[in-house]
Amino acid sequence: MIVMKFGGSSVRNADMIRRVVAIARSRLEDAPLLVSSAMGKTTDTLVLTAAHARDGDRDAAFALIEKLEATHHAAARELLADSGGLERALNRHFEELRGLTQGIYLIRECTARSSDAVLSFGERLSTLIITAAARDQGIDAELVDARRLIRTDATFGSGAPQMDGTRRLIREQLRPRPHHLYVTQGFIGSTEDGVTTTLGRGGSDYSATIFGAALDAESVEIWTDVDGIMTSDPRVIAGARTIPAISYDEAAELAYFGARVVHPYTILPAIRRAIPVWVKNTSVPEAHGTCIQAQAQGSGIRAIASKSGVTLITVQSSRMLNAYGFLRALFAVFDTHRVSVDLVATSEVSVSMTVERDVDLAPVVRDLTPLGEVSVEREKSIICIIGRDVFRRAEVLSRIFAAMHPSPVRMISLGSSDINLTLLVAESDTVPVLRSLHDRLFAP
Numbered sequence: 555m556i557v558m559k560f561g562g563s564s565v566r567n568a569d570m571i572r573r574v575v576a577i578a579r580s581r582l583e584d585a586p587l588l589v590s591s592a593m594g595k596t597t598d599t600l601v602l603t604a605a606h607a608r609d610g611d612r613d614a615a616f617a618l619i620e621k622l623e624a625t626h627h628a629a630a631r632e633l634l635a636d637s638g639g640l641e642r643a644l645n646r647h648f649e650e651l652r653g654l655t656q657g658i659y660l661i662r663e664c665t666a667r668s669s670d671a672v673l674s675f676g677e678r679l680s681t682l683i684i685t686a687a688a689r690d691q692g693i694d695a696e697l698v699d700a701r702r703l704i705r706t707d708a709t710f711g712s713g714a715p716q717m718d719g720t721r722r723l724i725r726e727q728l729r730p731r732p733h734h735l736y737v738t739q740g741f742i743g744s745t746e747d748g749v750t751t752t753l754g755r756g757g758s759d760y761s762a763t764i765f766g767a768a769l770d771a772e773s774v775e776i777w778t779d780v781d782g783i784m785t786s787d788p789r790v791i792a793g794a795r796t797i798p799a800i801s802y803d804e805a806a807e808l809a810y811f812g813a814r815v816v817h818p819y820t821i822l823p824a825i826r827r828a829i830p831v832w833v834k835n836t837s838v839p840e841a842h843g844t845c846i847q848a849q850a851q852g853s854g855i856r857a858i859a860s861k862s863g864v865t866l867i868t869v870q871s872s873r874m875l876n877a878y879g880f881l882r883a884l885f886a887v888f889d890t891h892r893v894s895v896d897l898v899a900t901s902e903v904s905v906s907m908t909v910e911r912d913v914d915l916a917p918v919v920r921d922l923t924p925l926g927e928v929s930v931e932r933e934k935s936i937i938c939i940i941g942r943d944v945f946r947r948a949e950v951l952s953r954i955f956a957a958m959h960p961s962p963v964r965m966i967s968l969g970s971s972d973i974n975l976t977l978l979v980a981e982s983d984t985v986p987v988l989r990s991l992h993d994r995l996f997a998p
């Protein structure tokens with residue numbers, strides 16, 4: 555069997571959904587499970603809807619729901635000659651969404667749990683339409699609610715899948731077979747008590763490999779709006795090229811350090827069962843795409859990614875000199891506040907660490923202060939260069955540092971893994987540094 559995941563831009567309107575159904579049809583022999591995201595920017599709109607309701611702006615919230623209603627009904631009517639049944643199902647969902655939004659408005663509070671309930675509508679609506687469109691084309695399509703399949707903990711907003719329970723649920727309920735198309739939602743799941751959760755923004759890719767691993771899929775395909783994983787974000791670097799094959803560890807680093815094309819957790823379930831993950835373009839299905847697998851041929855620089863909105867925290871203390879236990883005390887603070895640290899650099903008297911912008915730093919800084927003098931620098935970017943067997947070569951390093959000029963580098967991390975070199979720069983230098991690095995490292 556295979557898993558095919560389609561992202562928001564791949565299902566953004568009736569035309570795209572037609573393409574998606576055609577791609578699925580061409581793969582019916584392979585017993586496919588189709589996992590879909592919400593249409594276009596629906597999830598962003600739902601986030602705004604909940605925020606307006608919470609802030610007491612009922613009209614703005616309901617106007618956004620009407621907008622979503624219009625785009626979903628338009629797609630339904632364009633796709634089906636007789637769209638009555640589908641439109642009634644859409645209406646029932648929109649009624650439920652209105653009810654929820656009204657509830658948030660009345661109590662002026664949107665908990666992470668309520669937010670997940672609201673966000674789940676995006677995927678629930680898109681998959682209703684896709685299933686109906688596939689059935690209308692004569693495909694034996696069956697919609698299964700992912701909340702019956704993906705079991706997560708109760709961390710609303712970023713539910714952690716419980717792999718064993720999830721695998722059991724999926725295997726009990728799905729029997730993939732040729733000429734049958736299962737359709738389900740990415741991004742959503744539920745707790746043991748049946749409460750709706752989400753896996754975090756962009757999480758449909760992760761859903762896809764969770765399904766793939768549970769069903770021992772031959773491959774997982776991530777269908778998106780670019781020709782595969784590229785040497786850099788093609789929206790920033792005009793000359794970015796598609797990478798035909800990349801290893802799991804390289805792809806994981808790339809995803810973690812900012813290449814949105816696959817969600818950072820996507821690779822994990824695939825690694826465990828050695829399932830190849832393909833990244834392909836819904837609008838150009840004949841293009842080769844990228845294959846993410848255990849071993850990828852070749853060495854050299856593979857890609858450059860960037861992640862902005864990074865904050866640098868430095869703790870300076872002479873107590874570090876010849877002392878042990880200092881780092882443990884320091885990291886215990888991050889542990890207590892459940893803040894994850896990306897990069898770390900130490901000197902004899904100081905430690906610098908990066909965290910993401912949306913972290914609430916006040917309690918962290920308060921608890922770090924007894925350990926030393928704490929400084930916080932905001933608006934930084936991580937630039938991550940990924941490659942194999944290259945970072946020990948002086949000539950490569952000198953090319954990288956020549957390309958950085960004249961942008962000051964605030965921090966460097968090399969050596970913890972053989973496959974990446976990570977640099978911290980000012981956020982405003984991100985694009986010029988990316989362009990300059992790409993020009994020098996991927997010169998034609």
Ligand code: ADP
Pocket residue numbers: 560561562563564591756777778779780782783784785786787788789812813814815816857
């Ligand atoms: P989807 O809606 O299909 O999940 P996303 O918007 O999440 O799609 O991811 C695809 C986008 O990722 C591309 O449009 C591209 O701008 C961005 N991207 C960032 N880095 C890369 C990269 N190295 N290779 C390809 N795409 C990248």
Ligand code: ASP
Pocket residue numbers: 561562591592597598676740741754755756757758759
């Ligand atoms: N629709 C969700 C989001 O926009 C999940 C996804 O597309 O992967 O975050």
Ligand code: MG
Pocket residue numbers: 561756759814815816817
């Ligand atoms: Mg995505």
